[in-house]
Structures are given as C-alpha cells and as structure tokens.
Amino acid sequence: MDILADPDLAPRLRTGLKTRTRELYEDFARTHNVQTLLMRRRRMVDEALREAWTVLQLPREVALVAVGGYGRGELAPHSDVDVLVLVPENTDTECNQRIEQFIGLGWDLGLELGSAVRTVEECLLEAQQDITVQTSMLEARLVAGSRALFETFQQRFAPTVNAREFFQAKLLEMRQRHAKYQYTPYALEPNCKESPGGLRDLQVILWMTKAAGFGDSWNELFDKGLLTRREAQELSRNERLLKTIRARLHILAGRRQDVLVFDLQTTLAESFGYRGNNVKRASELLMRRYYWVAKAVTQLNTVLLLNIEARLFPQESAVIRPLSERFYERQGMLEVSEADIYEKNPHAILETFLIYQQASGVKGLSANTLRALYNARTLMDAKWRRDPENRRLFLAILQQPRGITHALRLMNQTSVLGRYLINFRRIVGQMQHDLFHVYTVDQHILMVVRNVRRFAIVEHTHEFPYCSQLMAHFDKPWVLYVAALFHDIAKGRGGDHSLLGVGDARRFCRQHGVAKEDADLICWLVEHHLTMSQVAQKQDLGDIEVIRNFAKAVGNERYLTALYLLTVADIRGTSPKVWNAWKGKLLEDLYRMTLRVLGGDAVDRHSLLAQRKEEAISLLRLVTMDSRAHEALWDQLDVAFFLRHDARDIAWLTRHLHDKVNSPTPIVRVRLSQAGEGLQVAVYTRDKTDLFARICGYFDRKSFSILDAKIHTTRHGYALDTFQITDPDSVQHYRDIIALVEHELVIHLERDEPLPEPTRGRLSRQSRSFPIKPRVDLRPDERGQYYLLSVSANDRTGLLYAIARVLARHGVSLHTAHINTLGERVEDVFLIDGTRLAENSKLQLRLETDLLDALVV
Known part of the structure; x- marks a missing residue:
C-alpha cells in the first residue's frame, strides 16, 4: 500500500499515539510507577510501528528489530526509538521503497526514529568495527516481520561478541565519558544519564554481564555471586530513582532532556513533593538526594567492575x-x-x-x-x-x-x-547558588585540597611555578590541607561560613592535638580565606596604604604565604571560568609587595616612585632611547600614575608616547598581556567625560571582556588609559588581532558620534534561574578625595558599557576600575572623582538610581 493512497493514515496513527501517551502520563502522575511508564510507553510504540508495518505491507522476509534502549524493552517519554530493519540479500526496488515509506511514517508519527537498514552480513561487519553498534545489537528484540531472519541474525551475532574485548572497550568508553564530566557526579547541573553515577553507568554494567553470560538484571548478578542481596536491592532502588528523574525531566521539558538544568530543578523537585523552606530550596533537597544516589551508584559500580574483571581475567x-x-x-x-x-x-x-x-x-x-x-x-x-x-x-x-x-x-x-568529619557529611551534595562555583561544596573543598597538593608535586610545577616554589619551602604543608578541608565546611548553615568554620577547625585541632601555632594558622586561614582575593581584585594595589593595611592584617611571612597558596587554590577550584592569568598577576603582585613590607622595607610613596622611575629608565636604555626623551611625557604625569603602573608598563607607554605628547589624534597601542593571557590596550587622547564609555562601547561590540582598567588624566588634559582585555570566544590568536584593534579603536574614537543606547543583553540561563538583586554602593574613601562605587549584578552582554554610559551622562570622572567577573556574576569596583558628589547629595541619589536602572535587564 502506498501512503499517498491513504492520506489519513499518518494523522490517525499520530493522534492515537498522542492520546494514549497523554493518558499514560496522567497515570504516571497518579501512580509514580516509572517501570510501568517505561514498559507501557514501549508497548505503545511497538503497537504503532506494527500497525504501520502491516498497513504498508512490508515483505514477509524483512524484519523490524528494536535495538538499544528500545530493544531493552524500556522507553523514556522522549527517548530516541532506535530500530534496525533486517533485510535479506538483494532486496528489490519495491521493498526498498516500502522501507523508506515506513521510516518516513515513523517520523510522521512524532517518533524520534533512529533507523538503519542492513543485511545480517552488514550487521556483523558494522558490529566488529564499532563498539556502539555492537552494544545496541546486544539488546536486539523482534518487533515485527520475519522471525526466521531475526533468529539467524541472533545465532550469527552471539558468537562474534568477545566478552573480554567487549569489557575492555566499554570500560575505556566509560572512562572517556567520565572525563567529559570531570570525573564527578557533583556538577550543579548533572546529566542524570551520562554523568558518573548516572543511568549509563548501570547500563554499562548490564551490557558487560550480558556479553559475558553472567546475566542482565541485578537479581541474576546476585544469583551469580557478583552482588550481595543488599547491593542488588540498593542498585535496583537507585536505578528506579534515576529513571524516575529522567522520565519526569522529559515530561516537564516536553522533549528529550537528561541534564538537570537549573530552569527545571525546582519544578522537578515539586513533582516529587519537595517544598522549600527558609533554609533550603526545594531543588536543593532533590539534588542532595540525587547526589547521594549517584555516589552510591559510583561505589557499587566500582565493586561490580572489579568483580566482573576478576571473573573475565582470572589470576589464580x-x-x-x-x-x-x-x-x-x-x-x-x-x-x-x-x-x-x-x-x-x-x-x-x-x-x-x-x-x-x-x-x-x-x-x-x-x-x-x-x-x-x-x-x-x-x-x-x-x-x-x-x-x-x-x-x-x-x-x-x-x-x-x-x-x-x-x-x-x-x-x-x-x-x-x-x-x-560529621560536618563534612552535612555538605556532601550541598549546592551553591552563587553562580561561580560549578561544583557542590564537598567537591569544591576536595578540589581545593587537590590544588594545594599539586603545588607540592614536581610533575605539576609548570602550572604555577611561583606557588610551587613557595610550597617547597613551606614548613608544614599539611596545615594548608587542613585549612582547605575546613574553609567552606560551614556553608549552608546560615550566617558567615568563614566565622562558623573557625569553630569547626578549632575543635578539630584541639581533638587531634595540633600544636597551638599551627592551630592558630589553620583557624586564621579559614576565617580570612576570602580576604586576599578581595583586596587584590577590589582595591587599588598602587595605593601604599592598601598594602600596609593588608600587611598589618596578615602579620608575618608564614601567614602571608599560606594565605596566598590557599587563595590561588580556592579560586582555581570554583570554576574554569573564574580563574584567569590577570587574577593570578594581581594576587602575585599583592603577595610580593606585602612581603617587602613585612620584610622591613621602608616602602613609602617617594622611595617607590624613585624606584619605578629608575627601573623604567633602565628598560628604556635597552631600546636605545635618548636619556632625556622621556621627560616631555613624564612632566605631564603625576605621582599616582607611577605608583599604579609597574616599570614595564611605564617603559612601554613612554616608548610609544614620548614624541606624541600633544598628539591631535587618538593613539592606540596594543600588546600581548604581560599577565600571560589576553591583550593590554593603551589609549592616549584628549580627555572628555564620555571617553571611558566610548572605549567600553567598542570592546563590548567586539565581544571583548575587560578584566581591568586604569584611568589617568595628564596635567595638560590628556587621558592615558590602559585596559586588560580577553576574548573568551575567540578562536584566533591574540597576536593576530593586535593591528586590527589599534586601527578600529582609533577610528571609533575619532568619529565622536552620540553614545548609542546600551543593548540590554539577555541573562544566561543560570542567571535567570538564580537572579541576583542588583546592588549599588557609593561611599567616600577615607581621605574624601574619591568615592568608591561598588556594583554587583548578574552578568550580561553590554553591562559595563551601560554603567560607563551612566557615569558619562552625569559627568563623573573615573579614576580606576576593577572589573571582577565571577562566573555569571559581576562585582565591579570603580574609584570616581568625589568633588562634585561631595557638594551635591542629590547628584549622588540620581547617580545611584540611574545605575540601578542600568543593571536591571
């Protein structure tokens, strides 16, 4: 029969399948029996495909075979329907046309049909060449058509499966999959099927045991002595929960959805009956249960793999x-x-x-x-x-x-x-909704311990050479491991986790007989583990008082070194997106400057100024500049410029600007960042209020991320601004775009067009699920000369330009900017001119109001 002869066939079958599917989901919502759901869903699809097979009058010698998960006899709501059409040798044209019509009809029914048409010989050849194909055929099941051909396939396929080779191939495949998910089930958005501890791990075990003839169910593995009864029961229970989570995810999303994304976690949790409270969200309660199940699956999976390996490769x-x-x-x-x-x-x-x-x-x-x-x-x-x-x-x-x-x-x-450590148990599976940690608290802690430990391992010295050097001379590395274990252990209890963690650390040290000097350091590190990153990323390291105050808080070199090592390890352990070379440079600069103060160096503005100038002149001599060529530019620069730039930056800027002090046109110079990642961009032009906004607008349009900005105005009214930028999405090398940035940015500044309205870029999916209330804090610094503007909000495209545009509109001059992006969150700090703000309280209010409006999507 030709489908065109009955145009109502596909709509009729599709409508019937949809009706029965809706009824099935309604029953599932009442009974919560996932096994019944998966079996009935499979039977419904079987019936629909059989009816289509019959109506299209496929030849009797052809067989329709279910493979993969569908062949196993279970079908999640929106899973692929994998079928193999077995054909004899030398099929005719009419047969091929009817098979094509059948496959097309399957798609018309709304099924995600994955199909292959092969002879038995082709099946055997493909299975030998591709372990994935061999695995799917291992679970082959006849749906319709020739039983004789199907049995021939089974008889010829079974002997080709080498249990040992299959075990090794699937084990390697599993390890590669685990590597893709960073070997942890504790990601904040895990894949309930593919992540370690997910359904796929359980399926791999049953594939291995089926190929080896040990059985294909937990009860059969118990009978064979590979599992204890208790282990079989726990695996069965955990598998049922994972299947339930996956089925509900599919139904809620209306499509195949195996990742527990933030968008669906709350709705999914409520479908299980979880309700949030003042301490934890409903999603956290569900995810904690999921992590414990995934952990149990990982444990039992390891036991089973070792047992199977021992059976397959006996070593008497x-x-x-x-x-x-x-x-x-x-x-x-x-x-x-x-x-x-x-x-x-x-x-x-x-x-x-x-x-x-x-x-x-x-x-x-x-x-x-x-x-x-x-x-x-x-x-x-x-x-x-x-x-x-x-x-x-x-x-x-x-x-x-x-x-x-x-x-x-x-x-x-x-x-x-x-x-x-009973308090560690409380944070196992504890989620973190700060948008820059990508692991649960327990996994983050172990990641930080690992990072600290790597500083002490010779094979990893190339990663952070300076940290490795410091670690090699640290007297008791285990003190840092204890501090790392406790630094976030009090998260989720309410209150300041740093202070609460001190109590846990103090108790541990007392119970374990840790010497007082070591216990004091451990507790101090737990309490202050965020201090160094906050100073480095939010305060002006060119200000001598900032360094002195930090040195006073640290007290001695041992505490400073310990805090530096823990801080680097902690930031690296949050998310691959959070750490970058610029943050590394800021931390190292802060460490070195503080070490000098602790060492007794009389660091003051005058001595530091003289030292920077002398170092810069030495560098300029290397490029054979005239000994007095720098004077024209340096005469226009004040002390603050020399204190806020290191000698290398001063020499670089001087070399390019010494003969262009009164340039009528903008000058842009770009070089590879000295921090080791990204570009350093210098802009020299006549100053104007909206200059920072214009530069930010260009970087925003080019999708560059600004990591840091130093804004300086010369005595004769020129702006000398430097930026550290990166291009996270660029596939090209930074060296290749230096000339392009220099050319385009000059043209952009010369046009002097009205500032365009900022685009209110869309928030990321994570930010929409866990929005941060925008915060603007404006307060004078201790000297009253400047105001400190702190901004916190969800990150999005165009945010920094929107902030800069507000500052320009109010005529507020910018002194420096610390751009701090923490995953999906920004915490930027700007030092702005306080002259007009101090005289006009209404201006302060208008500025704060307009900034809050700019932060809202």
Whole structure:
C-alpha cells in the first residue's frame, strides 16, 4: 500500500499515539510507577510501528528489530526509538521503497526514529568495527516481520561478541565519558544519564554481564555471586530513582532532556513533593538526594567492575604481598585479610587509607575491600570518631608525603570522610547558588585540597611555578590541607561560613592535638580565606596604604604565604571560568609587595616612585632611547600614575608616547598581556567625560571582556588609559588581532558620534534561574578625595558599557576600575572623582538610581 493512497493514515496513527501517551502520563502522575511508564510507553510504540508495518505491507522476509534502549524493552517519554530493519540479500526496488515509506511514517508519527537498514552480513561487519553498534545489537528484540531472519541474525551475532574485548572497550568508553564530566557526579547541573553515577553507568554494567553470560538484571548478578542481596536491592532502588528523574525531566521539558538544568530543578523537585523552606530550596533537597544516589551508584559500580574483571581475567597464580596483619596487595589492589576485618577492628577503616598511601605499587582498593567498607558504615559512629587511635590515623593520612588527594577522594567515595568529619557529611551534595562555583561544596573543598597538593608535586610545577616554589619551602604543608578541608565546611548553615568554620577547625585541632601555632594558622586561614582575593581584585594595589593595611592584617611571612597558596587554590577550584592569568598577576603582585613590607622595607610613596622611575629608565636604555626623551611625557604625569603602573608598563607607554605628547589624534597601542593571557590596550587622547564609555562601547561590540582598567588624566588634559582585555570566544590568536584593534579603536574614537543606547543583553540561563538583586554602593574613601562605587549584578552582554554610559551622562570622572567577573556574576569596583558628589547629595541619589536602572535587564 502506498501512503499517498491513504492520506489519513499518518494523522490517525499520530493522534492515537498522542492520546494514549497523554493518558499514560496522567497515570504516571497518579501512580509514580516509572517501570510501568517505561514498559507501557514501549508497548505503545511497538503497537504503532506494527500497525504501520502491516498497513504498508512490508515483505514477509524483512524484519523490524528494536535495538538499544528500545530493544531493552524500556522507553523514556522522549527517548530516541532506535530500530534496525533486517533485510535479506538483494532486496528489490519495491521493498526498498516500502522501507523508506515506513521510516518516513515513523517520523510522521512524532517518533524520534533512529533507523538503519542492513543485511545480517552488514550487521556483523558494522558490529566488529564499532563498539556502539555492537552494544545496541546486544539488546536486539523482534518487533515485527520475519522471525526466521531475526533468529539467524541472533545465532550469527552471539558468537562474534568477545566478552573480554567487549569489557575492555566499554570500560575505556566509560572512562572517556567520565572525563567529559570531570570525573564527578557533583556538577550543579548533572546529566542524570551520562554523568558518573548516572543511568549509563548501570547500563554499562548490564551490557558487560550480558556479553559475558553472567546475566542482565541485578537479581541474576546476585544469583551469580557478583552482588550481595543488599547491593542488588540498593542498585535496583537507585536505578528506579534515576529513571524516575529522567522520565519526569522529559515530561516537564516536553522533549528529550537528561541534564538537570537549573530552569527545571525546582519544578522537578515539586513533582516529587519537595517544598522549600527558609533554609533550603526545594531543588536543593532533590539534588542532595540525587547526589547521594549517584555516589552510591559510583561505589557499587566500582565493586561490580572489579568483580566482573576478576571473573573475565582470572589470576589464580597472582603474587600476594603482605602489607600488614590486616592487609595485603594482589595485582596492585589493596585487599583485606578477612571480610569482617572492620567489624573485628574498626581502627582498620582509617588504616586502609594510610596503608594505601604508604604502600608503593598499590593503585586502588579491591572489590572485597570496597564491599567491606560499604558494609561497615554503621560502625562509624560518635564513639568511633572520638577514638584517639582513629584521630591519630586521620592526622597521619593528612601528613603523608604522597597520596593525599587520592586518599581523601577514596574516603569521600566510600563515605568514610563524611562519617569521620560529621560536618563534612552535612555538605556532601550541598549546592551553591552563587553562580561561580560549578561544583557542590564537598567537591569544591576536595578540589581545593587537590590544588594545594599539586603545588607540592614536581610533575605539576609548570602550572604555577611561583606557588610551587613557595610550597617547597613551606614548613608544614599539611596545615594548608587542613585549612582547605575546613574553609567552606560551614556553608549552608546560615550566617558567615568563614566565622562558623573557625569553630569547626578549632575543635578539630584541639581533638587531634595540633600544636597551638599551627592551630592558630589553620583557624586564621579559614576565617580570612576570602580576604586576599578581595583586596587584590577590589582595591587599588598602587595605593601604599592598601598594602600596609593588608600587611598589618596578615602579620608575618608564614601567614602571608599560606594565605596566598590557599587563595590561588580556592579560586582555581570554583570554576574554569573564574580563574584567569590577570587574577593570578594581581594576587602575585599583592603577595610580593606585602612581603617587602613585612620584610622591613621602608616602602613609602617617594622611595617607590624613585624606584619605578629608575627601573623604567633602565628598560628604556635597552631600546636605545635618548636619556632625556622621556621627560616631555613624564612632566605631564603625576605621582599616582607611577605608583599604579609597574616599570614595564611605564617603559612601554613612554616608548610609544614620548614624541606624541600633544598628539591631535587618538593613539592606540596594543600588546600581548604581560599577565600571560589576553591583550593590554593603551589609549592616549584628549580627555572628555564620555571617553571611558566610548572605549567600553567598542570592546563590548567586539565581544571583548575587560578584566581591568586604569584611568589617568595628564596635567595638560590628556587621558592615558590602559585596559586588560580577553576574548573568551575567540578562536584566533591574540597576536593576530593586535593591528586590527589599534586601527578600529582609533577610528571609533575619532568619529565622536552620540553614545548609542546600551543593548540590554539577555541573562544566561543560570542567571535567570538564580537572579541576583542588583546592588549599588557609593561611599567616600577615607581621605574624601574619591568615592568608591561598588556594583554587583548578574552578568550580561553590554553591562559595563551601560554603567560607563551612566557615569558619562552625569559627568563623573573615573579614576580606576576593577572589573571582577565571577562566573555569571559581576562585582565591579570603580574609584570616581568625589568633588562634585561631595557638594551635591542629590547628584549622588540620581547617580545611584540611574545605575540601578542600568543593571536591571
């Protein structure tokens, strides 16, 4: 039959499928039985495809086969419907036309049809060449057509599956997938199918066991001795929750949606019956449950993989190396001597990780050890935590010369860390809605510990050479690891987490016998772990008083070095978007200047001014400039310019401007940023109130991000402004666009056209889900000469230009700008001329009001 002969066929089938689907979703909303939903959805699609197959009168010798998840017999609401049309050799034209009509009709029914048309021989060839194809065929199921052809396919396909090769290929594939998701299930927007601990991990296990003939259900794996009954029950329960989350995501989104995006988390949580309160949102309650499930899946998945590997690759003659009375090493894995070793001696729980660190050649924990730890969770109670031997062992783990990061990660994965540090357990799966952390609190903390630890590892010295140099001379690195563990441990309790965390850190140090001088440093670091980044990114490092006040707060070199190392590690552990080379330079500059003050250098404005000038003149001699050529420009520059620019910047600007002091046209010079990322742009032109806004407008139009701006006005009325910019989305090298920026920016400034209205760029998806209330804070500095303008808001395209335009409209002169972008949030600080503001309180009010209006989307 030709579809054209019955134009009502597709609409009729589609309408029937939609009606039954709607009824199915309504039943699911009442019963919450996800297994019934998936099975009934599959049967509905089966029936629709069979009817289409029959109506189109496909040849009897052709078979319609479900593969992949559809072949497994389960179909999520908006999952792809993967089918294989098995055909005999040498099909005729009419058969091919009817197959094409069938596939087209499947799409007309509204199904996301993934189809392939192959002979048995072609199937076998494709399966041998592509592990994904082989995996999908492993779950083949006949839907309609020739059973004989399908059975022939099964008989010929089964012997081609090599269980060992299949295991190795899927294991490699899983590791690659985990790498894509940074090896963690704790992203704030995890993929409930593909992320570590998601449904795919469970499917991989069942694919492996099916290929090996061990079974394709948790009960069968229990029967085969690969799982205990309790483990099988937990896997089944966790799988059911993950399937429920995925099904509800599909229904809520009205499409295939496997990522738990912020936009849907609250609605999804409410569909489970969660309700928010004053402490936590409904979405946080659901996500915490999700993270705990993903963690359990990861734990049991590891056990199963090791068990399957042992069955497939038996090593009966493997060498056993005793490590202690309770542990030995076999095939590079740490084994317990007895299955009930932890029940007999609970001290052995922490000893496991100490032995893991100390024993060379041990690369992980065996399935037996992991299973024993999993079953020992109830032993880790308050009495166990108070045991002096356990406290000694835990501190020893942190003080080892190697394996600290891996040990802590293993302790977290096996729930030992959270059961020993009870306050750490409270932040496992704790979300952070500050729009710049991309991990849960526990994962961020472990990331910071890892970052600090990497400073001490030779193989990673190329990443942050100066930090590695400082770490090599730090007397007790473990003090930093403890501070990193506690720096954010009090998040989510309400109040200042830095102050609350001090109490936890103080208690830990007292219980573990930490010396007073080390305990004081740990607690100080926890309390002040945000201080250095705030000073570096929000205050003027060219102001001697800023450096002196920070040095006074730090007190000594040991505290300064510890805070610097923790600060770098902390910022790096928030999000790949937050750290950049410019922030690194600011922190290093602040460290070096503070170190000089702590070292007793008499740093004052006059000595620093003389030093900067002398260094700059030395650099100018290297480019053979006349010894007095700089004077014309320097005569027009005040002390503040020399204090706010380092010698390299002064020499660079002087070299390009010394003979253009009274230039009638704008001069723009660009070079690669000395911080190591982006460009440094210098603009020299006659000053005017809207100049900063014009420059920002150009950068905004070119999609450049401004990281920093230094604004200076010469004695004879010229602006000498420098900017640090990056192009996050550019695929071209910065060196290639230097000439373009120099040319275009000059033309842009010469046009002197009216400032265009700012575009109110759209907020990102994350910012829409967690909006920040715009904040403007305007207050005079301590000297009354300038006003400090602080702005906080959700980031969006055109925001800085909108702020600059408001300042220009009110005739407010800008002295300096610290542009601080934290993921999806901005916290910018501007130092502006306070002369007119001090005299006119109404102007202050109008400025603040207009700025708030500019911040609103």
